[in-house]
Amino acid sequence: xxxxxxxTSLRAVATHGSVVAAADALGFTPSAxxxxxxxxxxxxxxxxxxxxxxxxxxxxxxxxxVEEGGRLLTDLEQLESGLHRQAGAVSGHLxxxxxxxxxxxxxxxxxxxxxxxHPDLTVTLTEREPWETVDLVASGQTDVGVVHRWGDVALAVxxxxxxTLVAQDVADVVVHADHPLAGRDRVAPADLVDEAWxxxxxxxxxxxxxxxxxxxTGRLPRIAHTAMxxxxxxxxxxxxxxxxxxxxxxxxxxxxGLVALPAHDPVPTRDVVAVHRRSMxxxxxxxxxxxxxxx
Numbered sequence: 001x002x003x004x005x006x007x008t009s010l011r012a013v014a015t016h017g018s019v020v021a022a023a024d025a026l027g028f029t030p031s032a033x034x035x036x037x038x039x040x041x042x043x044x045x046x047x048x049x050x051x052x053x054x055x056x057x058x059x060x061x062x063x064x065x066v067e068e069g070g071r072l073l074t075d076l077e078q079l080e081s082g083l084h085r086q087a088g089a090v091s092g093h094l095x096x097x098x099x100x101x102x103x104x105x106x107x108x109x110x111x112x113x114x115x116x117x118h119p120d121l122t123v124t125l126t127e128r129e130p131w132e133t134v135d136l137v138a139s140g141q142t143d144v145g146v147v148h149r150w151g152d153v154a155l156a157v158x159x160x161x162x163x164t165l166v167a168q169d170v171a172d173v174v175v176h177a178d179h180p181l182a183g184r185d186r187v188a189p190a191d192l193v194d195e196a197w198x199x200x201x202x203x204x205x206x207x208x209x210x211x212x213x214x215x216x217t218g219r220l221p222r223i224a225h226t227a228m229x230x231x232x233x234x235x236x237x238x239x240x241x242x243x244x245x246x247x248x249x250x251x252x253x254x255x256x257g258l259v260a261l262p263a264h265d266p267v268p269t270r271d272v273v274a275v276h277r278r279s280m281x282x283x284x285x286x287x288x289x290x291x292x293x294x295x
Contacts, residue, residue, distance in 0.1 A: 002043055006036035007069045008140070010048060013037065014058050014066045015139045025141050040065075073140065090284045091120035097133045098125070098146035101230060102272060105250030106167060107146060110292045121285055130155055130205060137161060137275050144289055150209035150270045160278055166293040167272040169249040172260035174233070176240050179259070186262040189213045196224035196242040198233045209268060210245055234258065 012022035013033065023030040041048050048062035058066065098107045103125065111123050128136065130147035137145040138158045148169070149155045157163055173187050181187055193214070199221070200206040210221050224242045227233055231252065233244035238257050245268060246260070254260060274293055280286050 002069070003036070003039055004073065006040040006043075007065070007073065009033045009036040010040055010058075010062060011066050011070060011073070011140070013049070013056070014063070015141075018055055025136075089120065090114075090118040090288045092285055093122045093124070094144065094285045094289065095124045095126070095142040096144045096146070096289065097128050097136055097142040099130055099133070099148060100127050101169075101247055101250035102146050102148070103127055103250070106272065106293065110289075114288060114292055118285075118288065121288075123289075134158070134161070134275060137277060140277070143276060143280060144286060145275045146272065146293065147275060148205065148270045148272050150205055150268070151212065151266065153205055153208045153212060155205065157275060161275045162278050162281060164274045164276075164290050164294065165271055166274050166290070167249070169247050169270050169272055171245050171247040171263070171268040171270070173243060173263050174237050174246045174254065174258055174260050175243045176237055177257050177259050178240075179243070181261060182259040184261055186264050188263065188265045189217050190265075192221075192243070193217055193219045195222065197221050198225045198227060198236045198242045198244040199223045200228060201226050204228075206245070209270075213245075213263070213266065213268065 009022060009026065009028070012026050013019055016022045016025055019033050019037075020030050022028075023033045026033065037049055044061070044065065046061040047059050048065060049056045050059050096107065096111070107125065111125065115121060115123065126142065130145075130149075133142070133145035133147050134155065134157055136142040138161060146166070147155060173181075173192065175182050181191065184191075197210065199210055214221055225236055227236065230244070230246050230250075233246055234252065234254070236242060237244050238255075245263070247270065249272070274290055276286050276290075
């Protein structure tokens with residue numbers, strides 16, 4: 001009989017490309033993952049991994065087992081969700097991954113309330129960037145992901161995942177209270193072409209949206225400083241180092257030294273979306289989380 005836990009470890013090696021990366025994703029030691037794969041090789045009687053240089057790769061047998069076994073794991077997940085649905089129990093353990101502002105402004109309060117109402121449910125929370133979260137849900141390493149989509153900036157979601165819109169968020173242009181624009185009711189990209197921006201790193205969805213805002217101006221935003229966290233953006237704006245585009249969700253009170261200006265043409269709006277595997281659609285725990293987030 002094939003060990004399903006060992007099959008999960010082999011799939012993680014296939015997904016992440018190494019035993020060490022698979023162990024990190026699963027929360028195991030590399031030794032434990034190696035032992036599970038060796039046990040699977042003994043059970044099947046065929047080699048599943050082969051050494052290539054200092055690393056490993058799946059053999060043809062290993063790739064076949066992951067492809068066929070992946071469908072088996074999906075079927076088992078669907079079976080388990082159906083059993084929980086029949087029992088009507090919001091119970092078990094759920095892994096939820098989200099981005100930082102949603103963690104502060106949405107997910108943490110919702111999960112606290114869920115745990116109070118459903119004592120047989122446990123939840124593990126993790127922060128990741130949206131594209132990483134989609135990959136984690138798609139590969140079975142987390143159960144529910146909360147991600148964001150800015151306007152027409154695409155976020156690829158595989159076909160076997162379902163999406164649920166749970167909230168919408170708007171970003172404001174935050175300036176120092178002494179800034180010449182601070183008295184405006186609203187601003188447009190044409191008002192900001194000469195400004196120095198504090199922005200998220202290149203390649204992030206928020207940075208892409210900032211670039212899209214400048215479409216039609218003939219200019220690109222002038223990035224003076226880069227930081228991942230919006231709290232850092234606010235600190236730099238407060239010190240007079242630039243302006244920033246900061247979402248309202250999870251935003252700390254600005255205080256007297258900062259002013260949030262609504263933007264238009266376009267309005268910087270993002271959808272907050274929950275993603276989960278279709279095989280977990282029948283899970284009462286997943287349904288409870290989605291309902292609570294949307295509420």
